[in-house]
Amino acid sequence: MPSLTPAELDALRLSLEIALRSVAFSLPLAVLVGYLLVRSRFPGTLALDALVHLPLVLPPVAVGYLLLVCLDNRSAAGRWLLRHFGIEMPFTTGGATLATAVMTFPLMVRAIRLALESVDRGLEAAARTLGAGPLDRFISITLPLMLPGILAGLLTAFAAGLGQFGAVITFASNVPGVTRTLPLALYTAIQEPGGEAAAMRLAVLSIALGLIGLVLAELLARRVYRLLGR
């Protein structure tokens, strides 16, 4: 394979960085939402469930557009972020990360939810009889037992995050070195006359990344399951 150009390397680095940051930010929230969806009995569960899953069924461009409307520098939330935290969302790496996080959030929540549903509540009851309070139980029993599912969710969300396109380009635009990730670079290459070779390189790179991710996920899952003795 011919070597990558600096711009393509930039796109690769940016894709990895954005995907990584988005899963890191989403994880605690996804665990919380997963927990609420499975364990709490408050009446808003159904609405929360629908809201979380919305990005799965909406056109990604619509998600990007909604983010733009909500967090644009002219919106109240956008101005508040800028004034108090100096954070500017649109057309920044941070914006691309947020768009990626929103899009991959449902995938993570689904995996975590499945993991939590498979946790034997009898084990939590056993922990209770041994003197463990609610938070203690969650940390010492529930969370470790959910670990395979959490890891699966992280990897799925990360892999999907590498490929986000519509929401990212709409919300964060296609700025080289700032928001131009692999899929955006691929799209740009296709648009340019004579960009076929570059497009092919980027496509092959995407396939390689995806395969590596899948194999890693499988190996990790096997290791964890062996640890849990299943």
Add this chain to the structure above:
Amino acid sequence: MLRLSVVKRWEGFKLRAQLDAPTPGVVALFGRSGCGKTTLINIISGLLQPDEGRVELDGVILTDTRERVRVPVERRRIGYVFQDARLFPHLGVLANLRYGWRRAPIESRSIGLEEVLALLGLERLLDRRPHQLSGGERQRVALGRALLSQPRLLLLDEPLAALDAARREEVLPYLETLRDKLSIPMVFVSHQLDEVLRLATHVALMEAGEIVASGTLSDISVRPELRAIVGPEAVGAVLDGVVTHLDSAHGMADVQIGRGTLHVSVLDARVNARMRIQLLARDIILATEPPRGLSVRNALEGVIAELSEDVGQAMLVKVDIGAGAAVLSRVTRHAAEALGLRVGMTVWVLVKAVSARGHTYRAGER
């Protein structure tokens, strides 16, 4: 003292139970499957909240629906050994054992790891993970884990039910050891009479969500309610006696029961050891005169206390043999009429030595 009086309703099921049980002691909740035994110990543990009622352990109120008292499960310090062990699969055996110990208040830590390992024979299992253990080993680890949480009461939900006969023998002797060496009160659920015979000091009989009778095992063994649960063949008095003489050459022991002495064939026993003996009603012969010239080694004098109908043209005769002890004998209605058996009559109870089943039983001896 464990005192409880609770009501719990479900669709098509109602638990209404009242029990006063001494502590320390081993109480067996005995009854058929589905009669509410597990529900009751879940209420004691706090895992289930009764609709009404109260649970009190050694003067501490754990649940009182009227006073709105509900001590959380994790602060009750009631150990629970589940039928399916419920070891934490992500932790090794040692970490499982230490789970409750680490969470027990420091000043309450009276049972140590070394002691539990020795009592339950767990030394060689410490490095294993739960899925590498046999069913019996799993239950022993679960038992050790519960003990190390320094419980004020230990609940056992059919701890042997998931095990085959050989595996049960891996656990039963350890349970006997716990009963004899530690003074932790226990409540265990069972539908196996032989477990009850080996472990219990007290029995609460349950039927359809109610405790129909409770008392010492000897008292309960001659109650008619037990007949309905164990079936006619297993009916028989259970008597606690003391070994007064040992004849190792013939494998025989003399056991003082009531005012008389029974000669029992035993495998191992010591003089002065307490021994529990089960005398099945079907194995007991009654005589209206002192017997002579029989191969039967045992003839206890007693007075008929009660005559009741039994299945299949038979009568159950309850005979008082003194000092509060009683035995049951099944005789045919024909024989009962021919002998003119009636309440208040003096009779001799004949028991073959080989049919008296003895269990050495050390509770209260230490």
